[in-house]
Amino acid sequence: MDDKKNNPPAGTESGVKRAPAQNPLGTMPVGRLMVKFAVPSITTSLINAVYNITDQVFIGRSVGYLGNAATNIAFPVVSLCIAVTIMIGIGSSSNFSLRLGAGKKDKAADVALTGMSMLVIFGVLIGLSAFIFTEPLMRAFGATDQIFPYAVTYTRIIAVGIPFVLFSTGLSNLIRADGSPGYSLFALASGAVLNIILDAIFIFVFKMGIAGAARATVISQTVSFLISAGYLRRFKSVRLKGRFPPIKAECLAAIFKLGVPGFINHFMMTVIQITMNNTLRFYGAESIYGSDIPLAVVGVISKLSVVIIAFNVGIALACQPIIGFNYGAGNYARVKETYKRAAVFVVAISMVIFACFQLFPRQIVSIFGTGDENYFLFAERYMRIYMMMVCLFGLQPLTANFFTSIGKAYKGLFITVTRQGLFLFPLLLILPRFLGFDGIVYAGPISDSAAIIAAVLFAFFEMKEITRIEKARDAGVTLDPGESREGRRP
DSSP: OOHHHHSOOTTOSTTOOOOOTTOHHHHSOHHHHHHHHHHHHHHHHHHHHHHHHHHHHHHHHHTOHHHHHHHHHHHHHHHHHHHHHHHHHHHHHHHHHHHHHTTOHHHHHHHHHHHHHHHHHHHHHHHHHHHHTHHHHHHHTTOOTTTHHHHHHHHHHHGGGHHHHHHHHHHHHHHHHTTOHHHHHHHHHHHHHHHHHHHHIIIIISOOTHHHHHHHHHHHHHHHHHHHHTTTTOOSSSOOTTOOOSOOHHHHHHHHHHHHHHHHHHHHHHHHHHHHHHHHHHHHTTSTTTTHHHHHHHHHHHHHHHHHHHHHHHHHHHHHHHHHHHHHHTOHHHHHHHHHHHHHHHHHHHHHHHHHHHHOHHHHHHTTOOOOHHHHHHHHHHHHHHTGGGGTTTHHHHHHHHHHHTTOHHHHHHHHHIIIIIIIHHHHHHHHHHHTHHHHHHHHHHHHHHHHHHHHHHHHHHHHHHHHHHHHHHTTOOOOGGGSSSOSOO
16 A cells, blocks of 8 residues: 555644654554564464463373363463453553654653553552462362362462563563564563473473473563563663653553453453353263363363464554554554454454364364363364354454554443453353253354454444544544544543
8 A cells, every 4th residue: 555645744634743754653554564563463472372371281291181170270360460461551552652653752651651560569469369369269260179279289379470470461562562572572482482491391300290380480471571671771762761750640540541441351251261160160060071071171272262362462462553653643544454454364364273173173172181082072062163253253352452542442342341241241141041061162152253243343333434534634624533422532
């Protein structure tokens, strides 16, 4: 697409503040920008997934499927950390990009410092809570008597690393928004590679079992934290040194406004997983599979889902600085082009993953350890049915993040909660009452379908609104989208 045609020179259009021409977010071809940000962003998201998947593989092959079930029981703690990281990381980086696009560097710096301070506070609070209340939490999360000791051991150790993982993962969003996706990738990749090495050493050499996997994770997360913290003196877009106080109420409100939709989505995932675990324990006990097999299988497949989410969220995060900067600068053609290209990409990736899940379910599950025939029969059926709509599901997080990036947090919030809150949660409570164990399996594709339809409709009408604003501007009428229907532009 011709950037000169779609992005007139700064200051040429009535009432519209233009971004500095030298910033590549406003001038570089969208395709090249997406590649620049998407590769490290996707890789970063996959690296975050590697921590859980690596533990799952090594634990499954050493401890067995009870170990896989234990990490599934413990996963709501990890999921809550991801929710908080997204709230603060996305909220900070979205506001950071919007303020840079509007030329407000001082406010961008204030947002960055406030976000980092909140990452530290939340990390300490969640880590202490998970450590102190491990046993009652594992019972509440659905642990059976056989799974309980493994889950307690694993959770109590990983709780120590929670402050480090929150800060390093949340800061990676700001590092990308500052124009250094490569550094963000290096910080997280270093920890992920170390985690794989330490998992092998602690589990198979020192025979530490599930505790070894947890210790490997904490050490690796600490390394990522130290590398990420090293970037604090290297910010390029703003100057952080000497800016106090680090927490400002105005910035905090802005961060929560744009970060809450992502938080609610992942918090709902946490609630859904707890509900799923307890439902599986109850209805599984009445089935031929028992309770432990479904809990183990769902644990494995939830980790595979993290890979899918990593691709989708990685693409969405790659688009965030591009969309946020150009929306703040009034370059609406680039905003639309970025979203459309990303939509094609997430569907293409999801189709490949869908084909793998449908054709090779047993082989994929076998990577995570062995089990009896009932274990694999349930795994094949669950994967093929529950993950049926994975081929299109990437459109939902992409669209939710799109609205967050342009400052329309309420729309992003609604799209975010559709799958988890409006559809999946009630279906998990209602369908099993009529279909028994099958109700749990079919709840996934039904809720996915409804959420995808909602996201596509919201995106369609927003694109029409942006086109209307462009036409009005071309006609010489100043129309700020931030002041139409959703309040002021951030």
